Amino acid sequence: MGAIARLRAFATFAVSAASKARKLHGDVIFATSTPLTIILPAWFAAAGRRTPIVFEVRDSWPTVPIALGYLNNPLAQRAARALERFAYRKSSQVVALSPGMKDDACQHGAEASKITVIPNAADVELFDVDPAVGVEWRAANDISPDAPLIVYTGTFGAANEVEYLVDVAAEAVRLDPTIVFALIGTGAREASVRARAASVNLLGTTVRVLPPVSKNEVSRILAAADIATSVVTENPAMNANSANKFFDTLAAGRAIAINHEGWQADLIREHSVGLVLDRKDVAAAARSILALATNAEALAATQDRARALARSDFARDDLAIKLAEVLESVAPPSAS
Numbered sequence: 001m002g003a004i005a006r007l008r009a010f011a012t013f014a015v016s017a018a019s020k021a022r023k024l025h026g027d028v029i030f031a032t033s034t035p036l037t038i039i040l041p042a043w044f045a046a047a048g049r050r051t052p053i054v055f056e057v058r059d060s061w062p063t064v065p066i067a068l069g070y071l072n073n074p075l076a077q078r079a080a081r082a083l084e085r086f087a088y089r090k091s092s093q094v095v096a097l098s099p100g101m102k103d104d105a106c107q108h109g110a111e112a113s114k115i116t117v118i119p120n121a122a123d124v125e126l127f128d129v130d131p132a133v134g135v136e137w138r139a140a141n142d143i144s145p146d147a148p149l150i151v152y153t154g155t156f157g158a159a160n161e162v163e164y165l166v167d168v169a170a171e172a173v174r175l176d177p178t179i180v181f182a183l184i185g186t187g188a189r190e191a192s193v194r195a196r197a198a199s200v201n202l203l204g205t206t207v208r209v210l211p212p213v214s215k216n217e218v219s220r221i222l223a224a225a226d227i228a229t230s231v232v233t234e235n236p237a238m239n240a241n242s243a244n245k246f247f248d249t250l251a252a253g254r255a256i257a258i259n260h261e262g263w264q265a266d267l268i269r270e271h272s273v274g275l276v277l278d279r280k281d282v283a284a285a286a287r288s289i290l291a292l293a294t295n296a297e298a299l300a301a302t303q304d305r306a307r308a309l310a311r312s313d314f315a316r317d318d319l320a321i322k323l324a325e326v327l328e329s330v331a332p333p334s335a336s
Contacts, residue, residue, distance in 0.1 A: 010035040021045035027331050032056040039087035052330035055091035060104040067237035085109035092330040099263050100240025116326050120242045121316035122251035127219045134223030147178045148293035151225040153218050154245050156187035161233040166196040166207055171286035173206045184210045222252035226293040231259045247314055253307030273306040
């Protein structure tokens with residue numbers, strides 16, 4: 001969607017959600033953002049009832065849209081910041097998906113004592129699939145079982161800048177002509193990604209751009225992959241992101257490669273579960289990817305550590321219990 005269509009969708013959803021939530025008479029209201037406007041139907045549903053609100057910050061809004069230039073108007077920025085402060089003020093508890101999001105919330109009105117960090121979760125059971133499934137996916141997509149396979153699954157948006165992976169692929173193919181980058185998804189910049197790949201004569205060969213798929217299909221793709229990626233545009237505001245694809249990769253027991261700093265980069269380095277790619281030096285990034293993807297022993301060890309980290313720190317059932325505890329902590333005694 002373009003900016004106007006996206007804002008219209010947010011507003012339409014807010015109105016519909018407000019009407020529905022008001023009729024439900026919940027004990028606790030859980031409002032998960034983005035968009036930031038989700039606090040409005042939550043507040044409407046709680047008005048006059050003293051129903052506690054738990055507000056989840058899935059992206060640092062409006063910090064990210066301001067940083068990326070989506071929200072340039074000073075009046076709109078002030079209005080968005082006012083809405084953000086309103087959300088924190090009206091919430092009994094706040095859930096942030098990363099330490100960086102917690103820090104941003106504290107800087108803009110949230111009380112640190114009211115914030116719990118609960119990141120996106122790893123669906124360990126969904127992504128625990130037979131390796132033969134990955135072999136079948138490669139065969140169905142005409143990818144050699146021995147080819148280094150690098151995948152991206154997600155949105156092709158301005159915040160992601162998937163073109164970066166095309167540039168890395170252009171360098172990597174010079175070192176290993178068999179390497180394949182499978183980019184699965186769609187978005188506002190899909191045409192740009194395709195054009196970039198076509199401009200270096202890699203579209204359909206080294207770079208495969210495939211349509212978006214269901215979560216179940218993602219598990220098959222990751223089973224086929226050697227390394228999965230999560231990339232963002234160059235902006236410090238993006239370092240606090242908590243992308244699902246990062247945790248899907250860990251759950252699948254695959255090496256993860258990202259192109260930004262922040263808490264996920266710290267995790268990768270601390271647990272040796274993948275690569276933090278050089279954002280500015282795509283040739284160095286290509287060499288790093290190939291060094292890992294073509295070293296069977298190192299790759300297997302990295303994948304084992306990724307799988308173990310998913311289960312020890314990010315299993316969905318464990319994080320769901322943590323979220324339930326936050327919700328129950330604000331529920332009225334009659335709801336217990």
